[in-house]
Amino acid sequence: MEFHTRTLLEEERPTPILLDADVGRSDELLRSCGWCKKFLVGDEWVEVEEAVQRLRLFQRRRLPSITHGICDGCYEKMNEVAARA
Numbered sequence: 001m002e003f004h005t006r007t008l009l010e011e012e013r014p015t016p017i018l019l020d021a022d023v024g025r026s027d028e029l030l031r032s033c034g035w036c037k038k039f040l041v042g043d044e045w046v047e048v049e050e051a052v053q054r055l056r057l058f059q060r061r062r063l064p065s066i067t068h069g070i071c072d073g074c075y076e077k078m079n080e081v082a083a084r085a
């Protein structure tokens with residue numbers, strides 16, 4: 001299986017606190033999609049800025065650790081690509 005990627009859009013975004021490598025982390029795990037970088041909050045995949053708001057991460061002293069997975073949207077796209085190959 002071979003995957004090709006190309007950039008469709010680039011936009012400047014301030015580094016969200018959730019992605020700051022210098023911040024203390026708790027044992028809580030937050031799942032991030034390795035492809036589109038969305039985060040799983042409850043049962044919904046959302047952009048990083050939305051995840052920070054929903055989880056009220058600005059109010060926490062330590063942020064959750066980040067683990068990687070694949071979101072439903074990217075999983076479906078992968079399956080479509082794999083089915084065509």
Ligand SMILES: [Zn+2]
Pocket residue numbers: 033034035036037038070071072073074075
């Ligand atoms: Zn994804």
